Amino acid sequence: MNKTALIPPIMPKQLLRRRRWYNRLFRALIAVAGSSVVLMLAALFIYLFSEVLPLFRGVSGSPLQPLAATYQANNAELPVVQAGWPGVADFSASSASGDYQLLASKNGLACLFSPASPAGCLQQWSLTDTGDTLTSLSWLTADQAVLAGYQSGRLQQWFLLADNQGNLMLRLARELPAQPAAIIHIAAEHNRRGFATLSADGQLALYYSATAKPLWRYATEITDAVDLVFSANNQILSVYSAEQQHRFALDNPHPEISWQTLWHSVWYEGFAGPDYVWQTSSAADGYQPKFSLLPLTSGTLKAAFYAMLFAAPLAIMAAIYTACFLPAGPRRRIKGLIELMAAFPTVILGFIAAVWLAPVIENHLLALLLWVVVAPLSILALAAVWPRLPQSWQQRCSGGAEVLLLMVWLVLVSNLVFVVAGQLDSWLFSDGLRLYLDQQGIYYEQRNALIIGIAMGFAVVPGIYAIADDVLHQVPRHLTRGALALGATPWQAVVRISLPLAAPGLIAAALVGLGRAIGETMILLMATGNSPVMNFNLFEGLRSLTATLAMELSEATVGSSHFRVLFVAALLLLLFTFVANTAAEVIRQRLRKKYQRL
Amino acid sequence: MLQNWFRQGTPWIWLNAGAVALSLLLVAGLLAFILMHSLGVFWPTDLPGHSGSKLWLYLQNWWLFLSGSSAEGGIFPAILGTVLMVLLMAVLVTPLGVLAAVYLHEYAKDGPVLRLIRIAVHNLAGVPSIVFGVFGLGFFVYFLGGSIDNLFYRDSLPTPTFGTPGLIWVSLTLALLTLPVVIVATEQGLAGIPKNLRLGCFALGATKAEVIWKIVLPQASPAMVTALMLAIARAAGEVAPLIFVGVVKSVPALPLSSEFPYLQLQQKITSLGMHIYDSGIQSPAAQDTEPLVFASALVLITLIFMLNLAAYRLRKRLNLRYGNRSVVE
Amino acid sequence: MKTEVTAKLEVQDLSLRFADKTVLQHISMRIPEHKITAFIGPSGCGKSSLLRSFNRMNELLEDTSTDGRVLLDGADIYQAGVEVAELRRRVGIVFQKPNPFPHSVYENVAFGLRLQGIKQPRKLDELVESALKKAALWDEVRDRLHHSAVNLSGGQQQRLVIARAIAIEPEVLLLDEPASALDPISTLKIEELMYDLKQHYTLVIVTHNMQQAARVSDYTAFLNMGQLVEFDETNKMFTDPSQRATEDYITGRFG
Numbered sequence A: 001m002n003k004t005a006l007i008p009p010i011m012p013k014q015l016l017r018r019r020r021w022y023n024r025l026f027r028a029l030i031a032v033a034g035s036s037v038v039l040m041l042a043a044l045f046i047y048l049f050s051e052v053l054p055l056f057r058g059v060s061g062s063p064l065q066p067l068a069a070t071y072q073a074n075n076a077e078l079p080v081v082q083a084g085w086p087g088v089a090d091f092s093a094s095s096a097s098g099d100y101q102l103l104a105s106k107n108g109l110a111c112l113f114s115p116a117s118p119a120g121c122l123q124q125w126s127l128t129d130t131g132d133t134l135t136s137l138s139w140l141t142a143d144q145a146v147l148a149g150y151q152s153g154r155l156q157q158w159f160l161l162a163d164n165q166g167n168l169m170l171r172l173a174r175e176l177p178a179q180p181a182a183i184i185h186i187a188a189e190h191n192r193r194g195f196a197t198l199s200a201d202g203q204l205a206l207y208y209s210a211t212a213k214p215l216w217r218y219a220t221e222i223t224d225a226v227d228l229v230f231s232a233n234n235q236i237l238s239v240y241s242a243e244q245q246h247r248f249a250l251d252n253p254h255p256e257i258s259w260q261t262l263w264h265s266v267w268y269e270g271f272a273g274p275d276y277v278w279q280t281s282s283a284a285d286g287y288q289p290k291f292s293l294l295p296l297t298s299g300t301l302k303a304a305f306y307a308m309l310f311a312a313p314l315a316i317m318a319a320i321y322t323a324c325f326l327p328a329g330p331r332r333r334i335k336g337l338i339e340l341m342a343a344f345p346t347v348i349l350g351f352i353a354a355v356w357l358a359p360v361i362e363n364h365l366l367a368l369l370l371w372v373v374v375a376p377l378s379i380l381a382l383a384a385v386w387p388r389l390p391q392s393w394q395q396r397c398s399g400g401a402e403v404l405l406l407m408v409w410l411v412l413v414s415n416l417v418f419v420v421a422g423q424l425d426s427w428l429f430s431d432g433l434r435l436y437l438d439q440q441g442i443y444y445e446q447r448n449a450l451i452i453g454i455a456m457g458f459a460v461v462p463g464i465y466a467i468a469d470d471v472l473h474q475v476p477r478h479l480t481r482g483a484l485a486l487g488a489t490p491w492q493a494v495v496r497i498s499l500p501l502a503a504p505g506l507i508a509a510a511l512v513g514l515g516r517a518i519g520e521t522m523i524l525l526m527a528t529g530n531s532p533v534m535n536f537n538l539f540e541g542l543r544s545l546t547a548t549l550a551m552e553l554s555e556a557t558v559g560s561s562h563f564r565v566l567f568v569a570a571l572l573l574l575l576f577t578f579v580a581n582t583a584a585e586v587i588r589q590r591l592r593k594k595y596q597r598l
Numbered sequence B: 001m002l003q004n005w006f007r008q009g010t011p012w013i014w015l016n017a018g019a020v021a022l023s024l025l026l027v028a029g030l031l032a033f034i035l036m037h038s039l040g041v042f043w044p045t046d047l048p049g050h051s052g053s054k055l056w057l058y059l060q061n062w063w064l065f066l067s068g069s070s071a072e073g074g075i076f077p078a079i080l081g082t083v084l085m086v087l088l089m090a091v092l093v094t095p096l097g098v099l100a101a102v103y104l105h106e107y108a109k110d111g112p113v114l115r116l117i118r119i120a121v122h123n124l125a126g127v128p129s130i131v132f133g134v135f136g137l138g139f140f141v142y143f144l145g146g147s148i149d150n151l152f153y154r155d156s157l158p159t160p161t162f163g164t165p166g167l168i169w170v171s172l173t174l175a176l177l178t179l180p181v182v183i184v185a186t187e188q189g190l191a192g193i194p195k196n197l198r199l200g201c202f203a204l205g206a207t208k209a210e211v212i213w214k215i216v217l218p219q220a221s222p223a224m225v226t227a228l229m230l231a232i233a234r235a236a237g238e239v240a241p242l243i244f245v246g247v248v249k250s251v252p253a254l255p256l257s258s259e260f261p262y263l264q265l266q267q268k269i270t271s272l273g274m275h276i277y278d279s280g281i282q283s284p285a286a287q288d289t290e291p292l293v294f295a296s297a298l299v300l301i302t303l304i305f306m307l308n309l310a311a312y313r314l315r316k317r318l319n320l321r322y323g324n325r326s327v328v329e
Numbered sequence C: 001m002k003t004e005v006t007a008k009l010e011v012q013d014l015s016l017r018f019a020d021k022t023v024l025q026h027i028s029m030r031i032p033e034h035k036i037t038a039f040i041g042p043s044g045c046g047k048s049s050l051l052r053s054f055n056r057m058n059e060l061l062e063d064t065s066t067d068g069r070v071l072l073d074g075a076d077i078y079q080a081g082v083e084v085a086e087l088r089r090r091v092g093i094v095f096q097k098p099n100p101f102p103h104s105v106y107e108n109v110a111f112g113l114r115l116q117g118i119k120q121p122r123k124l125d126e127l128v129e130s131a132l133k134k135a136a137l138w139d140e141v142r143d144r145l146h147h148s149a150v151n152l153s154g155g156q157q158q159r160l161v162i163a164r165a166i167a168i169e170p171e172v173l174l175l176d177e178p179a180s181a182l183d184p185i186s187t188l189k190i191e192e193l194m195y196d197l198k199q200h201y202t203l204v205i206v207t208h209n210m211q212q213a214a215r216v217s218d219y220t221a222f223l224n225m226g227q228l229v230e231f232d233e234t235n236k237m238f239t240d241p242s243q244r245a246t247e248d249y250i251t252g253r254f255g
């Protein structure tokens, strides 16, 4: 062997160094990429939180240097005392637009009238039935509500509502928590429903119309105040005394949002009572936005519930069959086909659900209801006659082919059901089931939760199926084989061994499906009426968190309360799915360990 | 007797088989439904003439539909937009996804950190896509885009250049959305590579980087392609999150230009999914455009199915290549 | 053992654990330079593991921990700061199971060379050819150099990985049962190869074939249950072992 022929491949130092450096660089790069996944999830949370947090930050206010200023009372015209009203016009307040005026005397007698048609009072009543003395009176912005303060420190909020005959009248909406001293001044914010009060002991309090608790309080020494006024941008509150203007800078960007307005029922202006309302936009200026997340959250949960009701049993039953009863070849093929369901973009599902499925189901409601009962029975019937069929048939239809047979059978049965249901419909109900429901007072919307259940169910089936099939298939073979050896039927082996073992995995599969259903947007956006109502009625529409985001986020002003509330919705979605998916993943990791031990 | 029949389980098995049959029927039915409603759209029934010329006209109609601009009732801008956003997304997501998968499978030590990352990956896969859209709008468009504008496009402010929804943000959002898909599928590929190969490479004095670069990644490349195709298939049909970050109903101009850099990253685009959503539901003339929407749906589904099929094929080839090794998830 | 032979590798109190199972216990030995050392012992006694610890391959397996020192030319290879890639270049290893890369025959052999920065095609050709010749494979693969190596027979694959290992000119070559899948003729060729190689390299082989150990090796180590039972010159070991267990094993009475 001639060694000199070989050039000893001793690496030059330089190359060695380069390789070492390259190795480290690569390592660093990969570590960065790996941890970036965690970082991204964290960034998602942190970012959403950072947008949401300002909503819940408390209001802060601080006194500024007082200015010397002589207060000029706006020389209001002396109110015309209305004919037929016994009171003395100690207080007079006129609404922002000037359409309504309220007169009141110290003992609480009040008269609401419209200066445009000053023919007597629209409403004539007593603000208080106790012996309290009225000390202040003010309209909130936008003609909808009046505030009344009393000697005892009570504070009332009255809403202008129409009664049954359509006559406008003021109704007591709420008594706000009383203050220790008489409320001598009330100032309304501009363009939104906040207001401030000043009481006799110099206590300033800032409120928002929908929340009872004051947002901010401040004790001043001012006892000789003559007026309380907000600056045009609501950021400075001024208290005028005879010679001075005391100013307070307020930082109160989101008064309309609090835990209470998001999650509790709130009595908004123009409503007959407290309710959960989501209403964010209106053409009218000075409109009060209403941000109750409950209708949206319940809409999301309702849709997810009905979708799961359809999808989970279907997917898990299908998984039991393919994982436990099919040979490898057909199983792989069928699995591929079912997973093809996931390839349909949800925008197409939503489109078909909205323009085709919804009207079809509306017209064939009875057929659908009938089908739900008949289809399983027909399968049982087929199962019953099966052993009586000729042997050659049975042999031809085995190892996956019976699925084909069942498909044909189901198509036949479905067609039959539709024909029969059409006859029944006209025979049982004179104008069809749909109208009959209307007559019974059951409200049926065309794009309803039933449609969503079917369309979204279709979208979540493949996800649930894939995981369920995996966990069932991974059950160690020797266990089921052992049961079979002891004389159990295949079904008994599945029920006694596979299902109990894989049960956590099936739950995880359902959780993943639930997460998917909660996060689904397009189907919900297109195939529901998007009305934010709160009920679990199968035949009514809904509005989900996701659809709301899709519709409203682009239009919301960046940084506004509306914008941030939508981020709360996004955060909520993230939390829902986070919990579902983490639980599912932890369950699966546990299960995998368990399988390994067996 | 009936009781015994049920105890034996035959009816239950049949019911489960029925569930499979129903699922398959749903898939087949939906496919058939879309085909039925879309294939005939361009058939010139009202014209006289023999079927040969009709066929010619039919194909011509399809071609006009596929290549026409939106003003002509065509969907070319939507197709182009879909393809562009998806390609750009692929360019963005592949390196990150593959590197992250390599980290998970080759570098990370088994332990709480790895568990945490895995949970993060699965969570990321489950995050509602609309939330990615919200994140994309706030973080990419307003924050990142705004910063870019402040740094590089000072002169044109306050008119935003990148600080407004656009193609690049669409692709970034999609990349985020499909990252878990790429990671999970690539990791499956990595798990299929025999340990011996790696050891053999180390034994020749290779550094870890060289082992991964020269042996592991080439071996995993089919898995990577599969991963990418699955990601593309998922991204192509996505609409909801993209409404915020730059996909609009119709665009005045295509995001392509004849001079450098040829691709207008900051321009808004339109996509097939958006087209279906908009002209199917949103637009006032939805009734009249319905058949055309079915045609668009067919185009989109064909695109996605082709990608899925290719991924499926590749995966099969891959499995054959390494035998039926158990694949760690 | 005569003291004048210089030790290429010196093992000092080496212990190895897989997870919570101790595989090697307190092994100390000196592997002489330019000699062939054979490891024998019953299956599962830790021969392969010991071999792997000479170029730190064990740490690539899951959950291993090594204690003790291994000196290569007097320098501890387990020290911090040792360039492991360079160490493995100097101490080559051929595994028990052949593991060709799914590349062509040529690329398999050229792989290590390329890592060393050799790029010129002519030089590569030359080095690949000579490595294949040394491994007694050249004649069989000369016309299918660019076909996939995976299609070679088991024995051919084994020689290919040997060629791959010697192509980069290691100083120490560790061979784990190199002839286990070979016919007698190829085995002979490999044994001849070892004979040639030992002029320049230090060789350590693992074998279950006593005749082979006796034929080719200068020194023999007998391992049992993770412990070094006896280590001596092959002649002495096979004619006059000092341990009863060694004698039993060599004569096949081990049970």
Ligand SMILES: Nc1ncnc2c1ncn2[C@@H]1O[C@H](COP(=O)(O)OP(=O)(O)OP(=O)(O)O)[C@@H](O)[C@H]1O
Binding pocket: C018, C023, C041, C042, C043, C044, C045, C046, C047, C048, C049, C050, C061, C062, C096
């Ligand atoms: N990757 C591993 N993980 C855990 N234990 C291992 C691993 N590799 C080897 N072992 C254990 O270490 C011990 C020694 O194994 P080793 O491969 O060194 O034996 P050997 O002497 O080479 O056997 P053979 O002659 O059969 O090749 C064995 O008990 C084996 O079970």
Ligand SMILES: [Mg+2]
Binding pocket: C047, C048, C049, C096, C176
């Ligand atoms: Mg061994």
